[in-house]
Amino acid sequence: xxxxxxxxxxxxxxxxIFGEEASKYILKDFLNTLLPExxxxxxxxxxxxxxxxxxxxxxxxxxxxYCENEKGEKFIVELQKAKQNYFxxxxxxxxxxxIREQAEQGEWNFNLKAVYCVGILDFTxxxxxxxxxxxxxxxxxxxxxxxxxxxxxxLTYIYLEMPNFTKSELELASRLDQWLFFIKNLExxxxxxxxxxxxxxxxAFENAALSKMDESEMMSYERSLKDYRDIKGxxxxxxxxxxxxxxxxxxxxxxxxxxxxxxxxxxxxxxxxxxxxxxxxxxxxxxxxxxxxxxxxxxxxxxxxDAIFKITKLTIEEIEKLRGE
Numbered sequence: 001x002x003x004x005x006x007x008x009x010x011x012x013x014x015x016x017i018f019g020e021e022a023s024k025y026i027l028k029d030f031l032n033t034l035l036p037e038x039x040x041x042x043x044x045x046x047x048x049x050x051x052x053x054x055x056x057x058x059x060x061x062x063x064x065x066y067c068e069n070e071k072g073e074k075f076i077v078e079l080q081k082a083k084q085n086y087f088x089x090x091x092x093x094x095x096x097x098x099i100r101e102q103a104e105q106g107e108w109n110f111n112l113k114a115v116y117c118v119g120i121l122d123f124t125x126x127x128x129x130x131x132x133x134x135x136x137x138x139x140x141x142x143x144x145x146x147x148x149x150x151x152x153x154x155l156t157y158i159y160l161e162m163p164n165f166t167k168s169e170l171e172l173a174s175r176l177d178q179w180l181f182f183i184k185n186l187e188x189x190x191x192x193x194x195x196x197x198x199x200x201x202x203x204a205f206e207n208a209a210l211s212k213m214d215e216s217e218m219m220s221y222e223r224s225l226k227d228y229r230d231i232k233g234x235x236x237x238x239x240x241x242x243x244x245x246x247x248x249x250x251x252x253x254x255x256x257x258x259x260x261x262x263x264x265x266x267x268x269x270x271x272x273x274x275x276x277x278x279x280x281x282x283x284x285x286x287x288x289x290x291x292x293x294x295x296x297x298x299x300x301x302x303x304x305x306d307a308i309f310k311i312t313k314l315t316i317e318e319i320e321k322l323r324g325e
Contacts, residue, residue, distance in 0.1 A: 005208040009122050011064070012224035014079045016217075017207050019065045023130060026207070027065065029200045031075060033176035034118065034138070034158050041069045063094065072113040082231045083123040085306040091117050091157060099155075114154040120183065124161045132311045137164045137180065169193060193259035234294050234311050295322055 006013035018027045024044045032040050048086065049063045076094055080087060084254040098115045102187040128134040143152040165180045172178055178195060192205050206212060213221065289311040298308045305319050314322075 003187060004210060004276055005186050005189055005205065006221060007225055007228065008183050008208070009079065009081055010221065010224040010228045011079070012221045013208070014064060017204055018077065019046075020207070023203065023207055024067075026204050027067065027077070029181050031077075031118070033174070033179055038093060043070045044068070074113065074115045075118065076116070077118045077120070079120045081122050081228055085304070085310060091119060095155060095157070112154055113211045114156070117157045120158070121159055121161050121162070124163050125159075135164055137161055138176075169195065230297060234298065292322060295319055297322060
């Protein structure tokens, strides 16, 4: 079946739906579903997505969408396609830019406007201690004290773990559910579902229609879609290789230990591990060159060494050598 709508998890697709001047009211509608009733946005103004440090050598930040409401409150909206080392650290770092830009010259009482960082994640965090948190879609984080009370209410991080959203069309119970359903399933729609007939969603579907894009936009989208699929492919490959290696080690170790039952295990453990590693590495060795090619493409996409190591399992030394080449 020929696809009719863009993939919103691509950089191009996300900005096409939410990040254009003519579609500010679409972004406003979406953000209002994440905010309490007493703090709804009336108007939005887009701001420069490229933020520079205070002094030249400092790092800069480039946001997917950056805007402010009529009260001067700032909203950073980020789409994150793949799990990344220190992703939480990155969002904390990003939040410092809209805080620092509020500084005034001369006499100033340090009264800040609220800052919201919204992350739409195509993955889930893996550090939750209990089941309710692991399966939740929306995670709202504020600065709290040791008693769990909010200490500072002007800095809010909202993470949407999209893989956890599994509701069907008939199960949608809120405007936020509708938006999550829209984002999660947009690329698979062949027709606009009945529940999306209001003006905001009609416009969102119009923005997302492939038939509405000109040749230049289609080329940009295809590049963005390729990047997205490449990243997903690299991650799936790394996960499959990790599972294969774990399965082979378990099977071989169990088989060999069964054969030597009754012998002195301490004397032969080294031989067992050597044979296991030999068989496993033999099956994976042929993919070493492929891993290097993957690493090079990840470098071109801006991934750091830790992220490349996690995906390809190449050593840091090997990755640094590839960078030098």
